[in-house]
Amino acid sequence: MEHIATLAQAKDATPGQVALAWLLAQHPSTVPIPGTRRLGRIDENIGATQLPLSADELADLHELADRIGVQGDRYNEHHMSLVDK
Secondary structure, three states: OOOOHHHEEEEOOOOHHHHHHHHHHHOOOOOOOOOOOOOOHHHHHHOOOOOOHHHHHHHHHHHHHHOOOOOOOOOHHHHOOOOOO
């Protein structure tokens, strides 16, 4: 989180915007669907679409994600049983 927070501060953005901007940069067909309960968060999420990340920044974030790894299932056991059916 510190790396993302530092990058966000340098870009006058929020860590959430950096995360969304990174996801959007992964592939044209990648469409993150962030959940929110507040109107201000919708504006924040929209701002992520205009947040430029350099090739070096994207590479750093990708390397960070690889180092941390993804752990756990996306859904609980019941809902995982419904995936790919």
